[in-house]
Amino acid sequence: MEPEIPYANGTVMIVDDTPGNLALLSDTLSEAGYRVLVATDGLAALEQIDYLKPDIILMDVLMPGIDGFETCRRLKANPLNADIPVLFMTGLSELDNLLRGFNEGGLDYIIKPIRPPEVLARIDVHLGLARDKQRAENALSHSAFSALVINTSGCITWLTPAAKTLLDETMQHPTSIAISEQLPEPILTWAKQRIQSTATTDKDSTDDYRANTGFSIRMAPCQSAGEYLLLLKKGSREWNLESLKDSLGLTFREVEILMWISRGKTNKEVGLILESSHRTVNKHLEHIFEKLGVATRAAAVAIVLQRAGSG
Numbered sequence: 001m002e003p004e005i006p007y008a009n010g011t012v013m014i015v016d017d018t019p020g021n022l023a024l025l026s027d028t029l030s031e032a033g034y035r036v037l038v039a040t041d042g043l044a045a046l047e048q049i050d051y052l053k054p055d056i057i058l059m060d061v062l063m064p065g066i067d068g069f070e071t072c073r074r075l076k077a078n079p080l081n082a083d084i085p086v087l088f089m090t091g092l093s094e095l096d097n098l099l100r101g102f103n104e105g106g107l108d109y110i111i112k113p114i115r116p117p118e119v120l121a122r123i124d125v126h127l128g129l130a131r132d133k134q135r136a137e138n139a140l141s142h143s144a145f146s147a148l149v150i151n152t153s154g155c156i157t158w159l160t161p162a163a164k165t166l167l168d169e170t171m172q173h174p175t176s177i178a179i180s181e182q183l184p185e186p187i188l189t190w191a192k193q194r195i196q197s198t199a200t201t202d203k204d205s206t207d208d209y210r211a212n213t214g215f216s217i218r219m220a221p222c223q224s225a226g227e228y229l230l231l232l233k234k235g236s237r238e239w240n241l242e243s244l245k246d247s248l249g250l251t252f253r254e255v256e257i258l259m260w261i262s263r264g265k266t267n268k269e270v271g272l273i274l275e276s277s278h279r280t281v282n283k284h285l286e287h288i289f290e291k292l293g294v295a296t297r298a299a300a301v302a303i304v305l306q307r308a309g310s311g
Helices: 019-031 042-049 068-077 095-103 116-141 161-170 187-201 241-248 252-262 267-273 278-292 297-310
Strands: 011-015 035-039 056-060 086-090 108-111 147-151 156-159 208-210 215-221 227-234
Touching: 011 019, 011 042, 019 035, 019 116, 035 042, 042 068, 056 068, 056 116, 068 086, 068 095, 086 095, 086 116, 108 116, 156 161, 161 227, 161 297, 187 215, 187 227, 241 252, 241 297, 252 267, 252 278, 252 297, 267 278, 278 297
Parallel strands: 011 035, 011 056, 056 086, 086 108
Antiparallel strands: 147 156, 147 227, 208 215, 215 227
């Protein structure tokens, strides 16, 4: 007989100060194959989540201490926990309370008295949606798809790892590109002009951003109001390695390494591509920095891209 796989359906946290509700929900969820975490107030729930993150939360609205709405607000303020679906449980049906719950980040309501079949159905739906979203994000995180989202101020609200790598490697930016920061110049100025053009003409901007940076950018409005999607595409022009080798005083292998680095590859990935070790790539980079008079990969790539663009 094969051993039973515990908690096959995921982990559910119940936040409620009523013993009867806790007992009913715990039994219902355990029998349905869920792992159950229990907290009797909002502060205890937030503390427990720091140690074990649930897949979904059933949150009572009226509790001692901070209520369910405030608990949800604090939960969503933490980027590490903001993606956890929250379903409120309440006997309140007034519109203003329902709206407040959604404003604080809740996804749905379960009206008391608790009906186990309804609870299981709602959990199943929202867990399915959350997992689909996570799969999509994981796929983007492990792909070469370069994209980011900005708001009307030019601040980055989302970006893929490939986009971060591309911007870090090809833009002369003092720090690594990150969410909540503004786009680096001159892309920021271009993006704001496109946003303003879209606002005044009521038409989507289709102009591309191009420069001697090895990539182009196309911007389009998102479905969410006030956000814009930027798609980054590496330039299709191949480097003239022989010409760059002679003009920069580098070896062919050194220029080849810089070409792959400009395409977002790590030292280890470059080593695999060139059938060499990452230590050898590191040593080549030391020689490149010395010859070009720079101290970073980004600065070295910027010099070569400028030379390639003017050639």
